[in-house]
Amino acid sequence: MREAHSVEQVRAAEAALMAVLPGGALMQRAAAGLAATCAGLLGRVPGSRVVLLVGSGDNGGDALFAGERLARRGSRVDALLLAPKRAHTAGLAALRAAGGRIHPADAPGFLADAQALVGGADLVLDGIVGIGGRGALRPPADVLAAAAARSRALVVAVDLPSGIDADTGAVAAPPPGPDRAAGPAGLDAPGAAPGPVAGAAEAVEGVGGAWHEAPPRPAGPGLPGAAARGDLTAHGTAAQAPAEGDAHAVFGTGMALTAVRADVTVTFGTYKPGLLVDPGAEYAGVVELVGIGLTPPAPVLRAAQHADVARLLPVPARESDKYARGVLGLVAGSERYPGAAVLATGAALRGGAGAVRYVGPRPVGDAVLAAHPEVLVGDGRVQAYAVGAGLDTGSEARARLATVLDAGVPVLVDADGLTLLAELGKSALARVPGALLTPHAGEAVRLLAGLGLATTRADVEAERLATAAELAAGYGATVLLKGSTTVIADPYGETWANPTGTPYLATAGSGDVLTGLAGALLATGLRPVDAAVCAAYLHGLAGRLASADGVPCAASDVAAAAPRAWAEVRRA
Ligand SMILES: NC(=O)C1=CN([C@@H]2O[C@H](COP(=O)(O)OP(=O)(O)OC[C@H]3O[C@@H](n4cnc5c(N)ncnc54)[C@H](OP(=O)(O)O)[C@@H]3O)[C@@H](O)[C@H]2O)[C@@H](O)CC1
Numbered sequence: 001m002r003e004a005h006s007v008e009q010v011r012a013a014e015a016a017l018m019a020v021l022p023g024g025a026l027m028q029r030a031a032a033g034l035a036a037t038c039a040g041l042l043g044r045v046p047g048s049r050v051v052l053l054v055g056s057g058d059n060g061g062d063a064l065f066a067g068e069r070l071a072r073r074g075s076r077v078d079a080l081l082l083a084p085k086r087a088h089t090a091g092l093a094a095l096r097a098a099g100g101r102i103h104p105a106d107a108p109g110f111l112a113d114a115q116a117l118v119g120g121a122d123l124v125l126d127g128i129v130g131i132g133g134r135g136a137l138r139p140p141a142d143v144l145a146a147a148a149a150r151s152r153a154l155v156v157a158v159d160l161p162s163g164i165d166a167d168t169g170a171v172a173a174p175p176p177g178p179d180r181a182a183g184p185a186g187l188d189a190p191g192a193a194p195g196p197v198a199g200a201a202e203a204v205e206g207v208g209g210a211w212h213e214a215p216p217r218p219a220g221p222g223l224p225g226a227a228a229r230g231d232l233t234a235h236g237t238a239a240q241a242p243a244e245g246d247a248h249a250v251f252g253t254g255m256a257l258t259a260v261r262a263d264v265t266v267t268f269g270t271y272k273p274g275l276l277v278d279p280g281a282e283y284a285g286v287v288e289l290v291g292i293g294l295t296p297p298a299p300v301l302r303a304a305q306h307a308d309v310a311r312l313l314p315v316p317a318r319e320s321d322k323y324a325r326g327v328l329g330l331v332a333g334s335e336r337y338p339g340a341a342v343l344a345t346g347a348a349l350r351g352g353a354g355a356v357r358y359v360g361p362r363p364v365g366d367a368v369l370a371a372h373p374e375v376l377v378g379d380g381r382v383q384a385y386a387v388g389a390g391l392d393t394g395s396e397a398r399a400r401l402a403t404v405l406d407a408g409v410p411v412l413v414d415a416d417g418l419t420l421l422a423e424l425g426k427s428a429l430a431r432v433p434g435a436l437l438t439p440h441a442g443e444a445v446r447l448l449a450g451l452g453l454a455t456t457r458a459d460v461e462a463e464r465l466a467t468a469a470e471l472a473a474g475y476g477a478t479v480l481l482k483g484s485t486t487v488i489a490d491p492y493g494e495t496w497a498n499p500t501g502t503p504y505l506a507t508a509g510s511g512d513v514l515t516g517l518a519g520a521l522l523a524t525g526l527r528p529v530d531a532a533v534c535a536a537y538l539h540g541l542a543g544r545l546a547s548a549d550g551v552p553c554a555a556s557d558v559a560a561a562a563p564r565a566w567a568e569v570r571r572a
């Protein structure tokens with residue numbers, strides 16, 4: 001399991017450790033781990049070209065000391081000091097002593113030289129800001145972040161990609177204005193007002209190493225799954241990329257980034273939530289954790305791995321029968337949307353329950369039976385309900401929802417069921433012993449409106465953790481908020497980020513498949529939060545398997561791949 005801690009928790013743990021260690025020891029531990037990862041990525045260290053982007057705080061200090069270690073092993077190291085007067089003094093002296101070259105941002109011609117160095121580097125180390133960062137990158141860091149994204153160098157972020165919010169994963173929008181001016185003293189200039197934007201185009205696995213079957217990224221020399229930079233379009237900048245060193249072209253086309261896009265992030269002591277949640281997770285690339293001896297308290301966010309899910313997945317006992325394994329009642333589909341019922345039942349049959357009972361209009365039941373003859377049709381006893389996929393919002397749907405919410409068993413509410421729930425308000429869940437709500441961002445907006453809170457889809461997408469927690473507390477239910485990073489929050493404060501998935505899951509009916517899996521797991525007796533964590537994980541993995549080699553998949557392919565996902569998890 002990956003555990004993430006807030007900046008406040010990291011600072012407290014760091015202070016406790018620093019009180020009993022000699023000065024500078026923590027930074028040396030961090031720098032040693034960082035240099036070791038960089039050396040592994042470079043493969044051959046002597047003769048390699050390493051460029052350090054050095055900001056004004058300890059994040060820059062880490063980069064300088066790691067640069068010192070690489071210089072001593074034969075790398076050519078160039079440090080670009082973005083705030084020369086405030087660069088880490090001891091780190092600077094150490095790098096100088098090891099033969100590193102220092103380039104202060106207030107030197108004439110700095111920007112053009114800096115871009116040329118970044119363009120020719122094998123590895124760029126991003127030590128601009130770490131957990132002390134606030135808002136968008138300031139000039140000239142923003143321009144150098146863009147240069148790093150264009151270059152063929154591997155970009156390694158120190159602790160976290162500069163510019164992402166460590167606690168939320170939000171990436172600030174660029175400040176308003178036609179072109180961004182950059183000056184030598186730019187990093188000391190006032191910061192931009194933060195405002196989140198969605199992450200850009202690259203498809204990555206989110207949390208590196210979580211995957212036994214990594215996505216098809218070209219492998220770097222030393223770290224399996226890490227990308228060797230070769231494809232400019234991966235960073236969405238190739239079409240506009242100006243010639244290296246052409247500062248005018250850079251400013252003329254507004255080529256600046258509000259955050260660094262890393263291939264690899266080396267983070268210290270513990271994961272930061274922003275590394276596990278998009279858009280930050282996408283900017284972080286593959287994340288490596290370097291232990292520095294911190295002992296932080298309970299995490300604010302967790303991300304499951306195969307073994308965690310394997311421990312939770314139900315296994316039938318020797319003398320189980322289908323009722324003991326759990327029966328899911330699926331209240332889904334309508335004459336208008338019969339497919340949702342067919343998809344959800346198909347997935348539910350692969351979700352570990354003993355039986356799936358379909359409850360709904362007769363013609364839909366016939367369609368379900370035609371596709372899945374093993375489904376029971378009609379009312380009967382169940383251990384959990386899943387209600388809402390393709391249900392419609394008319395009077396019949398309302399009556400069905402009311403019956404389910406009164407049945408005294410755990411209930412998963414999805415899609416149209418959520419629209420109706422938002423109208424009814426949280427009191428509608430009063431008699432449900434364990435509710436699981438599975439909104440996408442648009443449905444989350446409606447649910448928040450049901451609590452009297454106005455927001456937008458963009459705000460939900462930028463603040464996924466806060467939104468899920470707010471809904472969980474407001475409705476007294478577990479909430480699985482779907483999206484490029486699916487996050488899960490229960491009403492007692494437990495929060496998870498799902499590390500599996502692929503943008504190929506953005507296909508019609510994919511949410512119905514998730515409903516089927518999660519509903520079945522709920523019926524087996526898992527706690528709603530555990531059912532949600534397992535279902536999201538399996539769904540993401542199944543999506544990856546169904547779209548292997550970049551072949552688009554349909555939602556029914558995702559359901560069909562669920563047993564393979566299950567098997568892969570179990571093998572762990
Ligand atoms: N915690 C631990 O256990 C350990 C922590 N360690 C390391 O320390 C790091 C934290 O160091 P830190 O506290 O010095 O802050 P840091 O991230 O360098 O940034 C602060 C500076 O950045 C500036 N700045 C802010 N926003 C900006 C922006 N948008 N764009 C540009 N600049 C911006 C800000 O300037 P100001 O706002 O004051 O003008 C200030 O000067 C941590 O991430 C890890 O790497 C390890 O060494 C060992 C163990």
Ligand SMILES: Nc1ncnc2c1ncn2[C@@H]1O[C@H](COP(=O)(O)OP(=O)(O)O)[C@@H](O)[C@H]1O
Nearest residue numbers: 440482483484502503505506508509510511512
């Ligand atoms: N860009 C993306 N990356 C990864 N997963 C995604 C992405 N977009 C959507 N998904 C996943 O696909 C599913 C879509 O569900 P939903 O929005 O309910 O679709 P539908 O209503 O068509 O079934 C969710 O599990 C969501 O997390």
Ligand SMILES: [K+]
Nearest residue numbers: 126129158162
């Ligand atoms: K950084």
